[in-house]
Amino acid sequence: xxxxxxxxxxxxxxxxxxxxxxxTPQIMIDAIRASGAEMVTVAVRRVDISNPxxxxxxCTISPEEFTLLPNTAGCYSAEEAIRFARLGRAASxxxxxxxxxxxxxxxxxxxxxxxxxxxxxxxxxxxxVLAYTxxxxxxxxxxxxxxxxxxMPLASPIGSGLGLLNPLNIGLIKARLTVPVxxxxxxGTASDACATMEQGVDGILMNTALAEAKDPVQMATAMxxxxxxxxxxxxxxxxxxxEWAVPSSPLxxxxx
Amino acid sequence: MAHPIDIQLNGELCHVAMGTSMVxxxxxxxxxxxxxxxxxxxxIIRRTEMxxxxxxxxxxxxxxxxxxxG
Numbered sequence: 001x002x003x004x005x006x007x008x009x010x011x012x013x014x015x016x017x018x019x020x021x022x023x024t025p026q027i028m029i030d031a032i033r034a035s036g037a038e039m040v041t042v043a044v045r046r047v048d049i050s051n052p053x054x055x056x057x058x059c060t061i062s063p064e065e066f067t068l069l070p071n072t073a074g075c076y077s078a079e080e081a082i083r084f085a086r087l088g089r090a091a092s093x094x095x096x097x098x099x100x101x102x103x104x105x106x107x108x109x110x111x112x113x114x115x116x117x118x119x120x121x122x123x124x125x126x127x128x129v130l131a132y133t134x135x136x137x138x139x140x141x142x143x144x145x146x147x148x149x150x151x152m153p154l155a156s157p158i159g160s161g162l163g164l165l166n167p168l169n170i171g172l173i174k175a176r177l178t179v180p181v182x183x184x185x186x187x188g189t190a191s192d193a194c195a196t197m198e199q200g201v202d203g204i205l206m207n208t209a210l211a212e213a214k215d216p217v218q219m220a221t222a223m224x225x226x227x228x229x230x231x232x233x234x235x236x237x238x239x240x241x242x243e244w245a246v247p248s249s250p251l252x253x254x255x256x
Numbered sequence: 257m258a259h260p261i262d263i264q265l266n267g268e269l270c271h272v273a274m275g276t277s278m279v280x281x282x283x284x285x286x287x288x289x290x291x292x293x294x295x296x297x298x299x300i301i302r303r304t305e306m307x308x309x310x311x312x313x314x315x316x317x318x319x320x321x322x323x324x325x326g
Binding site for chain 1: 265266267285286295298300319320321322325
């Protein structure tokens with residue numbers, strides 16, 4: 001399969017995964033390896049001073065093995081997100097950031113105004129911005145204009161597992177943007193991932209679907225296959241839908 | 257502690273001796289400066305600056321690192 005290129009980096013895998021909410025570090029690393037993902041997201045948080053190694057993700061995830069993508073999760077304003085992006089850059093020594101500006105605590109839906117503002121500032125500072133947004137075409141176009149390296153519309157709210165709620169909007173965004181479109185959030189199971197990739201998007205980022213599966217490692221395998229299956233199906237060009245049946249076997253030569 | 261000064265460390269009030277540098281603080285906390293990012297009064301501090309940076313009363317320090325996230 002052709003590589004996915006974002007900014008100046010190319011990836012063999014079109015699946016990116018988060019590192020949150022796993023029951024143990026071992027299950028996390030096994031699941032991430034099974035997923036085939038090359039890029040993983042991480043969050044910036046305070047060190048627990050009484051136990052500095054607690055929660056330290058770099059004890060489990062090696063930056064030599066995976067490309068780290070720091071996120072700005074938990075930020076509710078452009079200013080906060082910019083601050084978190086800079087902290088992430090200092091910790092990862094890379095300009096890549098998954099930019100989130102959340103607008104509502106209940107739904108975790110994005111504050112698109114704050115997101116655009118933060119994107120402009122960070123792009124000016126040399127960041128490679130992957131912008132988490134809703135499934136709105138106009139916002140996606142504005143993020144691209146603002147210099148986002150990739151636009152990441154949601155399939156459904158973060159952690160909901162509701163799957164692809166608006167395939168039409170996701171397809172529209174993909175059709176109109178030049179930069180890669182990575183669907184981020186909401187994928188719950190393999191069929192969701194496959195259906196999402198069938199819209200022609202460039203990749204998927206997921207976390208909870210793996211971390212909260214009963215068997216995260218097996219689900220990671222399922223997701224890897226589903227992302228590939230959806231991509232191959234999209235590239236193949238599906239048959240036209242009809243509202244009537246057409247037999248697949250010859251009508252002639254049926255024994256009397 | 258001789259001449260303790262009050263600082264905020266990850267949101268908690270904390271006392272350090274006057275003349276404590278950022279490097280000394282990290283050593284006292286047994287933190288490896290390569291594994292944490294230090295923010296002093298909302299400004300990220302480079303490792304090379306830490307030796308000569310002495311803490312002042314009222315300084316607000318955030319020590320952060322990467323944790324799991326989506």
